[in-house]
Amino acid sequence: MPLITVDGYEYNTEDLSDNGKAQLASLQFLEAHMERLKKDIAIFKTARNAYLRALKEELEKEDG
Template sequence: MSDQASGKVTIDGREFAVSDLSQDALNQLSSMTVVDRKIGEMQQEIAILQTARNAYAQALAAALPKD
């Protein structure tokens, strides 16, 4: 979405100079960046939890009585 380090940002396929954005647009962009980072963190957390769940499922299967 953005490359703020270069002073430009691309939104919906359109490129804008960061200096041309209103304060409201900059605030919204900042909020989106925070949310995107949080989504990434949560996706990592989900992957960790799914891995743990799989390990518990394997341990449960091994602990069940054999036929």
């Protein structure tokens, strides 16, 4: 009997209507996708910092 918590209340997912189960599945899909996006953003920020560092090194070479 899997439970979910919404606004501090626990619900048995087996008691959900078909529409409720569909909404829950959509929510779970969305939350998983949002977690992947957060990880992607962390990767992009790391890459941005590396490119910025490399650009600064190039600019310093040109000034020197």
